[in-house]
Amino acid sequence: MNRFFEIFFVIWSWLSALCLVGAVAAILGFLCVKGFPALNVELIFGNTEPLSALLLQKQVFDGLFPAIVGTLCLVVLSVLLAVPLGVAAGIYMAEYAVGYVKTCCDFLFDILAGIPSIVIGLFGFTLAVFLHKNFSDQVYPCFLISSISLAFLVLPYIVRSTQISLEEIDPAIRNTALALGASRLQNIIHVLLPRALGGICSGVILAIGRCAEDTAVIMLTGAVAIAGIPRSILGQYEALPFYIFYISSQYADQAELMRGYGASLILIMLCTLLFLVAFLVRKRIAYQAFYKA
Amino acid sequence: MEATLNINNDNVTGINSEVTDLSQEKDKVLHKKRETVGNPFVENPRMTCRDVFVYYGDKMAINNAGIDVACNEVIAMIGPSGCGKSTFLRCLNRMNDTVESCRVTGDIRIDGMDIYAKNVDVVPLRARVGMVFQKPNPFPKSIYDNVAYGPKIHGLAQNKAEIDEIVETSLKKAGLWEEAKDRLNQPGTGLSGGQQQRLCIARAIAVSPEVILMDEPCSALDPIATAKIEGLIAELRQHYSIVIVTHSMQQAARVSQRTAYFHLGDIIEVGPTERIFTNPRHQLTEDYITGRFG
Ligand SMILES: Nc1ncnc2c1ncn2[C@@H]1O[C@H](COP(=O)(O)OP(=O)(O)OP(=O)(O)O)[C@@H](O)[C@H]1O
Ligand SMILES: [Mg+2]
Numbered sequence: 001m002n003r004f005f006e007i008f009f010v011i012w013s014w015l016s017a018l019c020l021v022g023a024v025a026a027i028l029g030f031l032c033v034k035g036f037p038a039l040n041v042e043l044i045f046g047n048t049e050p051l052s053a054l055l056l057q058k059q060v061f062d063g064l065f066p067a068i069v070g071t072l073c074l075v076v077l078s079v080l081l082a083v084p085l086g087v088a089a090g091i092y093m094a095e096y097a098v099g100y101v102k103t104c105c106d107f108l109f110d111i112l113a114g115i116p117s118i119v120i121g122l123f124g125f126t127l128a129v130f131l132h133k134n135f136s137d138q139v140y141p142c143f144l145i146s147s148i149s150l151a152f153l154v155l156p157y158i159v160r161s162t163q164i165s166l167e168e169i170d171p172a173i174r175n176t177a178l179a180l181g182a183s184r185l186q187n188i189i190h191v192l193l194p195r196a197l198g199g200i201c202s203g204v205i206l207a208i209g210r211c212a213e214d215t216a217v218i219m220l221t222g223a224v225a226i227a228g229i230p231r232s233i234l235g236q237y238e239a240l241p242f243y244i245f246y247i248s249s250q251y252a253d254q255a256e257l258m259r260g261y262g263a264s265l266i267l268i269m270l271c272t273l274l275f276l277v278a279f280l281v282r283k284r285i286a287y288q289a290f291y292k293a
Numbered sequence: 294m295e296a297t298l299n300i301n302n303d304n305v306t307g308i309n310s311e312v313t314d315l316s317q318e319k320d321k322v323l324h325k326k327r328e329t330v331g332n333p334f335v336e337n338p339r340m341t342c343r344d345v346f347v348y349y350g351d352k353m354a355i356n357n358a359g360i361d362v363a364c365n366e367v368i369a370m371i372g373p374s375g376c377g378k379s380t381f382l383r384c385l386n387r388m389n390d391t392v393e394s395c396r397v398t399g400d401i402r403i404d405g406m407d408i409y410a411k412n413v414d415v416v417p418l419r420a421r422v423g424m425v426f427q428k429p430n431p432f433p434k435s436i437y438d439n440v441a442y443g444p445k446i447h448g449l450a451q452n453k454a455e456i457d458e459i460v461e462t463s464l465k466k467a468g469l470w471e472e473a474k475d476r477l478n479q480p481g482t483g484l485s486g487g488q489q490q491r492l493c494i495a496r497a498i499a500v501s502p503e504v505i506l507m508d509e510p511c512s513a514l515d516p517i518a519t520a521k522i523e524g525l526i527a528e529l530r531q532h533y534s535i536v537i538v539t540h541s542m543q544q545a546a547r548v549s550q551r552t553a554y555f556h557l558g559d560i561i562e563v564g565p566t567e568r569i570f571t572n573p574r575h576q577l578t579e580d581y582i583t584g585r586f587g
Contacts, residue, residue: 098393176430179388180443181419181500190442191432 028268035265038258044068044266059228064263066229067238068270073230074143074218074239075211075274078150082207086155087200090162095188113156121220124149128221141222144233149217154207158200165199166192194286201282208274212267215241240267330575331564333360333553339504339534340385340422345399347380347389347558354380356558358399362504367526367535369545369566372555373581378538381555382506385536386422387415403503420447423497427509429489431481431496436473439481439492440464443500459499466532467495468525487518491525498533505529507537511544523548542582546570554578 045053046063053060060066089109097105124145131139169192177187193200223242230237240263247260334341338361347355354377362368362385370378380389387408389395401408408418420443431439440460443449450456460477464470469491473484481492490510497505507526511519526535526548539545545552545566552569554562554577562569562578573579 172426172428172430175388175391175426176432177442177446178391179386179419179424179426180446180496181416182446183416186446190446194433 031261031265031268034258034261038262039265043259043262056229061226061228064240064243064259064266066227067240067243067263068266069229070143070223070227070237071212071240071267071270074147074150074237075208077143077147077233078154078211079204079207081147081151082154082158083204085151086158086203086207087162089155089159090166090200091188091193093159093163094166095184095192109156109159112152113160115153116216117153117214118216118220120149120153121217123152124217124221138234140234140236141220142234143222143230143237146218146221146223146237147233149221150211150214153214153217154210157206157210158203161203161206162196162200165196168199169195197282197286201278205275205278208278209271212271212274213241215245218242219245240270327556327559327561329359329560330562330578331569333560333563335361335363335366337364338362339364339403341400341402342384343400345381345384345397345401347377347384347398348396349392350394354558355384358560360553360560360563362534362536363551364534365530365532366551367530367537367549369549369552370536370538370555371540371542371545371552371581372561374540376555377558378555379508382508382536382538385504385506386419386424388419388424390415417447420500421502422504422506423500423502425490425493425497425505425507425510428513429486429493431484431489431492433480433482435478436464436481436484436492437477440495440499443496447500449500463495463499464492466498466529467491468521468528469495485518487514487521490514490518490522494522494525494529498529502533504534504536507535509538509540512540519544542570554581556581 041050042063044050044060044063044065046060046065048058048060048063048065052058053063053065093102093105093109125141127148128139128141128145173191173195174187177191178184182190218239219242222236223239224236225238225243225246227236227238244260244263244267247256247263251257251260340362342361343359345355345358346353358381370382372378380395383389383392384397384401385408387397389397397409399409403418403421407413408422432442434442437460440463441456444456444459450459461470461474464473469488472488473492481489484492490513494505494510511522514522523544526537529535537545537548549566551563552566553560554569554573554575556577562573562575564574569578570582573582
């Protein structure tokens with residue numbers, strides 16, 4: 001009986017893993033088959049000279065270039081906003097918060113993690129309207145509002161990953177520097193954070209993915225179909241996921257739909273690129289923290 | 294000539310009068326202090342402990358301990374598992390502060406300074422009372438940086454040359470210099486277990502402590518590495534006081550001058566190591582030493 005159960009369990013695990021890999025392969029394969037033919041210089045830069053577009057000398061009107069730049073900037077700004085806040089909150093939760101306060105914050109972060117992105121988008125929109133009415137009529141839903149909203153969206157990932165990876169650290173390691181007379185803060189900076197870096201990095205990668213793909217938030221807070229390269233953080237902008245949504249809901253002919261597939265492929269490649277950058281940054285910081293401190 | 298501890302309840306609360314709550318009083322009644330056999334005190338002590346109680350939450354882990362640590366001695370703490378040796382050791386450099394539920398009362402002094410006084414900063418205290426753990430735990434940094442870490446955070450050196458000097462003398466004292474001098478920039482985690490433990494000892498002595506606490510420093514090491522550490526402890530005694538917790542009675546006999554026997558939170562017997570092992574006076578000590586339990 002036991003033997004049978006074990007065999008069954010192993011087969012079941014295998015099948016589950018296979019399903020997962022299969023699903024990912026199917027999606028990627030589908031995108032590649034559909035997207036690769038559409039992928040060319042013209043899709044990205046339209047009729048504009050690529051070099052002068054890259055140097056921002058000429059505007060691109062009929063290519064994906066502004067959307068790519070928009071998404072890239074959006075991800076970078078949102079993550080830059082979310083990481084310091086999230087890591088600090090995670091450190092607080094793991095190292096300083098106790099008792100009632102900790103339980104409360106735990107609960108609140110869980111709620112924050114559960115808020116649907118459309119609601120956060122709505123919040124961003126309301127914020128923009130509020131600022132527009134009460135402070136300056138120059139403020140509209142814009143790049144900055146989107147970034148702030150997205151930062152909120154991904155904050156729980158970063159807080160949690162920081163907190164969990166700090167809490168997981170072996171007590172023996174936790175006490176090493178303290179026993180040498182390091183202060184609590186020195187212990188956190190010199191020993192605990194470098195140890196937790198791997199976990200924090202996975203949180204940041206999750207956050208990058210989420211920022212890059214989220215459509216609901218940016219739809220309500222300033223992404224538009226045509227805006228050109230983002231020139232100011234108070235202006236509207238283009239973004240890849242919004243473009244994909246837009247084109248797939250209102251395409252006029254097959255060629256336009258193909259551009260949507262191309263855009264999806266570009267979005268995935270962009271994410272991969274950002275993940276790579278995150279890993280490299282992590283390696284660099286770990287090296288600095290461990291061997292140069 | 295037996296010095297016995299005063300178990301007068303009024304006396305115990307003399308130092309920290311505000312912590313006398315009911316649960317403590319109850320504990321004292323339920324868990325009556327066993328008098329320490331032998332003389333736990335010395336002349337010109339480095340550290341003194343009087344009326345020390347330690348609680349984890351409501352549970353008492355150390356019951357009215359009083360003992361001295363002399364200068365240039367190795368004092369061994371032995372006893373069955375869970376009797377509070379590590380707990381007591383951690384009181385001596387206030388590492389118990391890091392355990393949330395832990396509460397220490399009583400009077401512990403180093404060179405006459407009360408280490409639990411309100412205005413005492415644990416940072417310099419832990420430089421004076423260093424600690425070596427059971428499992429070798431070097432930082433994932435180079436050998437050099439491991440040893441240099443303490444002096445750097447305590448600002449013991451003005452420039453690189455001085456740090457170099459400290460690193461070299463510490464590694465020499467820890468008997469690791471010959472093996473490590475050509476690989477100072479390689480990670481400390483790449484050393485063997487015994488070498489790592491000597492690296493940890495070097496790291497602890499780099500901040501010039503007066504007392505070194507060792508909690509079962511050899512229990513993760515093979516016999517050859519253990520012999521090296523024991524030899525090292527004997528040498529270090531010339532410069533430091535060493536308090537060592539060990540499960541090996543042979544080890545206690547080999548390295549220590551005095552031995553304290555702990556039992557369920559009490560210090561049962563303290564005396565010269567040779568006397569404890571050849572002629573224990575308390576029945577519990579004798580039972581433990583002759584291997585009847587533990
Ligand atoms: N962090 C803690 N929280 C609660 N109770 C603890 C804690 N640490 C130790 N204790 C309790 O205090 C008592 C003494 O523990 P301690 O670790 O000091 O024993 P020990 O003599 O060092 O044992 P061993 O020889 O196994 O290391 C034990 O009953 C243990 O359960
Ligand atoms: Mg112990």
